[in-house]
Structure formats: C-alpha cells, structure tokens
Amino acid sequence: MELANRVKDLTPSSTLAITAKAKELKQNGFNVIGLGAGEPDFNTPEYIIEAAEKSMRNGFTKYTPSGGIVELKKAIIQKFQNDNYLTYNTNEIIVTTGAKHALYTLFQALVNPGDEVIVPAPYWVSYPEQIKLAGGKPVIIAAEEDNDFKITPKQLEEAITDKTMAIIINSPSNPTGMMYNKDELKKLGEICLKHNITIVSDEIYEKLIYTNDEHVSIAQLSPDLKEQTVVINGVSKSYSMTGWRIGYAAGNETIIKAMTNLASHSTSNPTSIAQYAALKAYTSDEDPITEMKLAFKERLDKLYSLLIDIPGITCNKPKGAFYLFPNVKEAAKLNGFNHVDDWVAALLEEEKVALVPGSGFGADDNARLSYATSIDLLVEAANRMKQFVINHQS
Structure with a gap:
C-alpha cells in the first residue's frame, strides 16, 4: 500500500x-x-472541571457550531479587549480543537502550492510540517543566540521573495522563552505591511512571563497591522488545559470564515464540554x-x-x-x-x-x-x- x-x-x-x-x-x-x-x-483548576461536569449534566453534549459556541467567542472577545486592547466581533473569531488545529486550519486556508512562509528558527516543531502539508515552503531564518533568538528587520527583508505570503511570530517562544518587545515588533510589522505579508502571531504563552516585560501583540500596534495579522491563542498553557483541546484564531473575517468552513469538514466542532470549560476559565474571577x-x-x-x-x-x-x-x-x-x-x-x-x-x-x-x-x-x-x-x- x-x-x-x-x-x-x-x-x-x-x-x-x-x-x-x-x-x-x-x-x-x-x-x-x-x-x-x-x-x-x-x-486543571477545580472550578473549571466543575463547570465541565455541570455542562454535561445540563445536556451540553451535542454538536455545536463549527466555529464554536457564541458564548465562548464573546468571552474571547472580552479577553482580547482586557489583555491586548484589541476589538473583534464574533465573525472574526474561530474556536478550534486546540491552538495547533487553529494553525493547521489557517495554513490550509491561506497557503497555495509553492507559497513561502517565513519561519524564524528556533521554531516550534510543527510549524514547518504544517506549512508543507498545505503545499507551501517553509523559509527558515536562523535567529542568532546573541540576539536572544530573535530575527532582525534586515534578516526579514532579505528573506522575502515574490512568493512570500506569511511569517510566523511566536512570542513568548517555544522553545526559547524569548519575547519581542514593542519596538522590535513594530519594525518587523512595517516590513510585513510594505510587502503585504500575512502575520501569524502565536501568543499561546502570553500569560507565562516571569519578568517585568509586558506581552505585546503585534496586532495591537496599528489598525493596519491588526488587519494583516491572525492571532493564535488558547487555554492550554495558561489554564493548564492541554488535554481539553481548545484554541482559537482571531483575524480578518474572510480568513476566519474560510477556516470555519474547513473545520466543518474536518472536526465538525470543538468538543462541546471543553468549550464550556474554557468559557468558565475566561469568565471566572478566580486566578x-x-x-x-x-x-x-x-x-x-x-x-x-x-x-x-x-x-x-x-x-x-x-x-x-x-x-x-x-x-x-x-x-x-x-x-x-x-x-x-x-x-x-x-x-x-x-x-x-x-x-x-x-x-x-x-x-x-x-x-x-x-x-x-x-x-x-x-x-x-x-x-x-x-x-x-x-x-x-x-
């Protein structure tokens, strides 16, 4: 075979x-x-586990909309407003079966055969493989250790070709734990805008920072950058909910609609029970x-x-x-x-x-x-x- x-x-x-x-x-x-x-x-915190159990007792064990329940989308929207000073509507949010599936679905929706996606190295192991599965070519930029494993604007400019359609920015990073600051993101963002490059901003570790540095989403730096960026996040790391498999993407309505259509033919929907658990995570006062x-x-x-x-x-x-x-x-x-x-x-x-x-x-x-x-x-x-x-x- x-x-x-x-x-x-x-x-x-x-x-x-x-x-x-x-x-x-x-x-x-x-x-x-x-x-x-x-x-x-x-x-996973006990109050989240209890919310999941309550949702099962109340019969929330059926199919949901492919892009996630509205209540959870609204909670995610509120989270973006509180934490990142970003405003989205429900048509600009998709809830997915983990942040990994959000990334996979995004590349399937955006990448055509031969398209190039810039991936700074060190990178999370699945980025290049997901790009290849979509028919694209991962273009690796080696970030220098003496620059805290962060790429420079010069490196980005030199890596861009007429086939470049996206770049991945992961801050804080897996595997390095490094972070881009506001000025660094702004300079990279200006280059992406100049060349009309989609920015995939993986922010799954945003809550786990151990210095006085502030997490900055590149999407919050300007309306143009927000329009050019798809933010990927989820509850896996910050609420210790890795096995629940709830992630999400926020971005341009056309992209999110395409991702939702794809999800309807792959996963049908994220697990209903896990969505209600994530809803509790985002709407509870507990910390x-x-x-x-x-x-x-x-x-x-x-x-x-x-x-x-x-x-x-x-x-x-x-x-x-x-x-x-x-x-x-x-x-x-x-x-x-x-x-x-x-x-x-x-x-x-x-x-x-x-x-x-x-x-x-x-x-x-x-x-x-x-x-x-x-x-x-x-x-x-x-x-x-x-x-x-x-x-x-x-």
Whole structure:
C-alpha cells in the first residue's frame, strides 16, 4: 500500500520520539527524569472541571457550531479587549480543537502550492510540517543566540521573495522563552505591511512571563497591522488545559470564515464540554495563573543557576513559557560527541535524563529542557547532567 507523498515527507516529532524512549525506559524500571514536557504539571483548576461536569449534566453534549459556541467567542472577545486592547466581533473569531488545529486550519486556508512562509528558527516543531502539508515552503531564518533568538528587520527583508505570503511570530517562544518587545515588533510589522505579508502571531504563552516585560501583540500596534495579522491563542498553557483541546484564531473575517468552513469538514466542532470549560476559565474571577507563574519562576531561577554551572553549557535566560534552551555544543564536544543529538541520546541512556535535541527546533547546537516539573526533580536532573559531562570529559 502506497502512502501519500504529503505524509511520507513529514519529519517525525523529536519531542514525541524522546518521550517514547523515556517512557520505554520507565516501563523497564529505570528512574527516568523527563524534561521534555510541553505542558504545565498542574491539574486543571477545580472550578473549571466543575463547570465541565455541570455542562454535561445540563445536556451540553451535542454538536455545536463549527466555529464554536457564541458564548465562548464573546468571552474571547472580552479577553482580547482586557489583555491586548484589541476589538473583534464574533465573525472574526474561530474556536478550534486546540491552538495547533487553529494553525493547521489557517495554513490550509491561506497557503497555495509553492507559497513561502517565513519561519524564524528556533521554531516550534510543527510549524514547518504544517506549512508543507498545505503545499507551501517553509523559509527558515536562523535567529542568532546573541540576539536572544530573535530575527532582525534586515534578516526579514532579505528573506522575502515574490512568493512570500506569511511569517510566523511566536512570542513568548517555544522553545526559547524569548519575547519581542514593542519596538522590535513594530519594525518587523512595517516590513510585513510594505510587502503585504500575512502575520501569524502565536501568543499561546502570553500569560507565562516571569519578568517585568509586558506581552505585546503585534496586532495591537496599528489598525493596519491588526488587519494583516491572525492571532493564535488558547487555554492550554495558561489554564493548564492541554488535554481539553481548545484554541482559537482571531483575524480578518474572510480568513476566519474560510477556516470555519474547513473545520466543518474536518472536526465538525470543538468538543462541546471543553468549550464550556474554557468559557468558565475566561469568565471566572478566580486566578490560577498567579500560583502557576510563581512556581515556574522559582523553578526557572533554580534550574538556570545549576545549568550554567555545568562545563560546556551556556544559556540565555528566558523571559517566558516554561523552557530553557541551552547551547550544549561545547559540552557534547568535551564528551567526544560530534552531534548534540548523540549527546542527548547518551545522556538519556546513561543518566536517565530526557531532554529534547534542538535539531527538531532548527537549532542543532541546543537542547530544550522543560521546567514543568518539581524543583527536586530539576535539581536531580541538573546534578545528573553535570556528572555525565564530568565523567565523559576526554
């Protein structure tokens, strides 16, 4: 049986691969510390779980409109007004089966075969694959580590061709935790407006910032940029609701209508129960985010201080998300490995610490560590990493 080219050309997720290997070792009785998680380790707040249960008891277990229930769209609109100073109407919002599906549906709606989409690297692993699935070509711009993994206006200008139709901006970023400030976004936005390039602004980590820096959505900088931007967000990270699969997109009504039509033939609608849970998240006065942020900030500070004490490892301290993205190239060399991927694999095999190699994110010299686990485990993981590096010095 012959598979379609579109799936044969897909690159497997490095995150899932390392998770599978770590799970296999755990099942064989090994004490594995997994730092590959892309989700908070907190449970969904109880009041949200109760709202989901109440919705089931009240019979909200049927199909909903493909683009999401109106009540949730209105709550999302209010969220945009409160947090981002942006005004949308319900025809400019689509609720999706997770933010990942919002991105997938958006690329399917916008990208024609041969179209180019600019993807700054390091990038989230699914961006290039989703673009390729839509028939497009991901154009990778390597953001420099000494610029906090952020691309410059000059880099953007040089990457644009007559086939460029979109760019992805992810701030705060997975995997680096970096953020663009208002001035940086404005300069990039001016170039996008000049060349009529659609901006895909992935803001899923906007609530998880541990400095005094303010999250800025590029869509809020001017009416023209708002019209040119599709904002992607969801409740997965900020409310610890990854498994509920509720995301959304906000943007031009024509684009949102096309996305909604596509969704009607793929998922039918986001899960009704999860929509009512998300509605409660956005309309409740309770604040689970502060507690989670305090815990993540404490973990970040602790793990960062331990990491930079390991020979051959350097690291830019992130401002948001829940990842560290250290450069481990010199540590790998010290240990006699030609590639970081091999070093990461050996670390898992010998010390039972699971990191995600940076190659999956377009950064071969780095590795991603999630600090969405307890401080005790983070300290133990860092100690094992240091011991591994010391033991293998050639």
